[in-house]
Amino acid sequence: MSETMKAAVIHQFGDTNQFTIEARPLPIPGVGEVLIEVYASGVNPIDLKTRIGQGVSHFWTATNFPIVLGWDISGVVVESKAPEFKVGDEVFGMPRFPELADAYAEFVSAPANELTRKPHNISHIEAAAIPLAALTAWQALFDTAKLLAHQTVLIHAGAGGVGHLAIQLAKWKGASVVSTTSNQNIAFVTNLGAEKVIDYTSTNYWEVLSNIDVVFHMISPDLREKSYQTMKSGGHLISITGPVSPEEPAAYNVNGQFISVRPNGKQIAQIAELLRSGDIKVEIDASYPLKDVAKAHKHVEGGHTKGKVVIDLKS
Ligand SMILES: NC(=O)c1ccc[n+]([C@@H]2O[C@H](COP(=O)([O-])OP(=O)(O)OC[C@H]3O[C@@H](n4cnc5c(N)ncnc54)[C@H](OP(=O)(O)O)[C@@H]3O)[C@@H](O)[C@H]2O)c1
Secondary structure (H helix, E strand, C coil): CCCEEEEEEECCCCCHHHCEEEEEECCCCCCCEEEEEEEEEEECHHHHHHHCCCCCHHHCCCCCCCEECCCCEEEEEEEECCCCCCCCCEEEECCCCCCCCCCCECEEEEEHHHEEECCCCCCHHHHHCCHHHHHHHHHHHHHHCCCCCCCEEEECCCCCHHHHHHHHHHHHHCCEEEEEECHHHHHHHHHCCCCEEEECCCCCHHHHCCCEEEEEECCCHHHHHHHHCCEEEEEEEEECCCCCCCHHHHCCCCEEEECCCCCCHHHHHHHHHHHHHCCCCCCEEEEEEHHHHHHHHHHHHCCCCCCEEEEECCC
């Protein structure tokens, strides 16, 4: 194996022109970690926010540029210092978040307990699209809101990366789903299982919805007040796009909080089971070779991704 690899690096925070493809030393896995040959790396809005110096950049005590962005990976173990995996195992996950994982690269070292085996029935491109979005949905709906089968959940942005997986997870749980999307994605979101789909370009959701038990708010924080108006007393709103003060939901007699996703090996293994069984599927909007990482970021920056955008390290 070569001592170096290709990675998409940035030398300072900024726009997509910051990306350059450079040779970097191969990472060395620590105890409990594996070295993965990366086949695909998912792109998430948090990558874009962090690229401009926002997002999760405040979590790092010292930023030694150049840095490599990206967290979602799928690939093959080429060296193992962990009992969980052996060389040749296909794995996927979202290691180290919110610390840097250096995922836009040909090789990544990652803690084994933040990974799981890739289901054989999905490709590396599909697997790399899953972890951050699906873990966010899992932690919001199940850990935080404790969504139950008889409840109705409003999942905003149902065609997006988090939304399209959240709808399927809520349906698997047995809940009723209401969602928002633009006209062009109504059929897509309906086919995911949403009973009611509201075209946000022509209808104000807060004027047509009421008695909602759980709201998964992943659109503009400015619209959060409108989401509270749709809720049942005692309901639960989870925001992933802005902080929520204790007073804010209390004014509507509901619970509300902001969450930030974290790696979780047990949960990603449960998500892998649902992928194996076909209970959930991921939609790939586009994939780009590593050299076109800037195009991948611009695609997501457009704000209308249908499902997920992925970097294909093998194209
Ligand atoms: N706190 C956390 O841990 C965490 C974790 C993951 C994501 N997030 C954040 O959550 C947000 C969503 O993430 P994502 O990965 O799902 O993003 P995404 O895939 O880029 O979302 C794109 C989708 O948003 C839809 N959309 C845009 N404006 C909308 C509106 N007003 N109403 C309904 N749908 C709308 C678009 O639908 P149309 O094309 O039909 O317009 C598109 O399908 C991002 O801000 C992200 O940073 C936070």
